[in-house]
Amino acid sequence: PVRMIGAMADITRRRRAEDERSRLYREAQGAIRLRDEFLSVASHELKTPLTTLQLHLQMLRALATREGSAFTPERARKKLSLAEHQVQRLVTLVNDLLDISRINSGRMEFRFETVDVARLLRELLDRQRSLLRHCGSEVRLQLRGPYTARVDPMRLEQILTNLLSNAAKYGQGKPIDVSIEGDEGEYLVRVRDRGIGIAPEDQERIFERFERAVSERHYGGLGLGLWISRRIAMRFGGTLTVRSRLGEGSTFELRLPRFPSETRPSEPVDEAH
Numbered sequence: 001p002v003r004m005i006g007a008m009a010d011i012t013r014r015r016r017a018e019d020e021r022s023r024l025y026r027e028a029q030g031a032i033r034l035r036d037e038f039l040s041v042a043s044h045e046l047k048t049p050l051t052t053l054q055l056h057l058q059m060l061r062a063l064a065t066r067e068g069s070a071f072t073p074e075r076a077r078k079k080l081s082l083a084e085h086q087v088q089r090l091v092t093l094v095n096d097l098l099d100i101s102r103i104n105s106g107r108m109e110f111r112f113e114t115v116d117v118a119r120l121l122r123e124l125l126d127r128q129r130s131l132l133r134h135c136g137s138e139v140r141l142q143l144r145g146p147y148t149a150r151v152d153p154m155r156l157e158q159i160l161t162n163l164l165s166n167a168a169k170y171g172q173g174k175p176i177d178v179s180i181e182g183d184e185g186e187y188l189v190r191v192r193d194r195g196i197g198i199a200p201e202d203q204e205r206i207f208e209r210f211e212r213a214v215s216e217r218h219y220g221g222l223g224l225g226l227w228i229s230r231r232i233a234m235r236f237g238g239t240l241t242v243r244s245r246l247g248e249g250s251t252f253e254l255r256l257p258r259f260p261s262e263t264r265p266s267e268p269v270d271e272a273h
């Protein structure tokens, strides 16, 4: 009987090993499928702005070499600013891709500083105004401030830029409201649009990597921005969430503690993490 039990234990062990092997195989297959899908979407996303950029440059060359009155500084400026817009799209895409691997390998560096979130937001909006106007959205800002917090200003700007450009992209040209509220412990930054909205079943999914809501496939994008933004918010000791109704718009809420526990004011300023 002892030998019997030993043999059965052996069979069970072998079966478990087989189960484990097929689980790993299925996982690997899944990962390969995801990688292939990602490569195809990413190449398409990179190709679109590159092709448009190429077109604008060709037209600019045609304008510049054609005899007579076709070339005017005004027409050239217009083509250049369209080209610049495409370059900006490419830079954002490549930065997002780099951030993904930085986060995955734990190499995303943070430089914590004490900053006024309200001022950062105002300056950001000034810089983005032309882009936002391009989408037809007026941005209304509601803040008194100053709202000082310990954050990495570049990374905070990255979250806010992502939320603002999404609000413009999916906001159907309707007004966007940005506000900050604060109490002793934390700040709440809200970016609200009145655009296409997000279905309840998509509201968590959109924070996952490479995930985009089913309803908006034709807008383009890699579905990386919100995943990265939420990870940055977490490094600040905060959260990034959404409330939304399909067809009515979305409100993204960024909660920021004034002093994340790992960066109490007594710690040296500007240390890199």
Ligand code: ADP
Pocket (backbone or CB within 6 Å): 162, 166, 167, 170, 171, 193, 195, 196, 197, 198, 206, 211, 212, 213, 214, 216, 220, 221, 222, 223, 224, 225, 226, 227, 249, 250
């Ligand atoms: P991208 O916009 O590049 O696809 P994001 O990670 O920024 O990537 O957003 C993921 C998805 O979340 C988008 O594809 C879109 O489906 C949805 N989404 C984000 N912001 C909004 C918004 N303000 N209104 C509606 N849908 C949104």
